[in-house]
Amino acid sequence: MDFAELVPSNELLARPADLRPRMAADGFVFLRGLLPRDDVLALRRVLLECCRDGGWLVPGSPLDEGRADPARATVEPEPAYNAVYHQVQRRRPFHALGHHPTLLAAVGVILGETPLPHPTKIARLIFPQNVAHTTPPHQDYPFIQGTPETYTT
Secondary structure (H helix, E strand, C coil): HHHHHHHCHHHHHHHHHHHHHHHHHHHCCEEECCHHHHHHHHHHHHHHHHHHHHHCCCCCCCCCCCCCHHHCCCCCCHHHHHHHHHHCCCCCHHHHHHHCCCHHHHHHHHCCCCCCCCCCCCCCCCCCCCCCCCCCCCCCHHHCCCCCCCCCC
């Protein structure tokens, strides 16, 4: 599915009886603009700082452009990848966004109960045009455990 084909489900947050069947049928719901833009951009900046410090960005380019240096492309479990990944895991904003009240409220509507954010946070870091290393569709439960009813946001 192309990103442009995603059908926003924001209006269904007020109608859980319509939202839950969409989630069950599609396996996901797309909630455009759910999180405050400033919070998302603040996290983006933190992630870009980790990438810059790891040498992944074009030297001298403006940080906010996030211009990856293709010559520095790296993937898990290479040491250069792991160094940046571990820096991301040390950043509070990376872990905090999963606890955002707006996100928890939306997930609560989907579940019909108060959600419990999973303690395991996974960053999907990839260089542009590195299609061979993208994460294919999968079920997170075998990897992170908890419950088969685990939702990724």
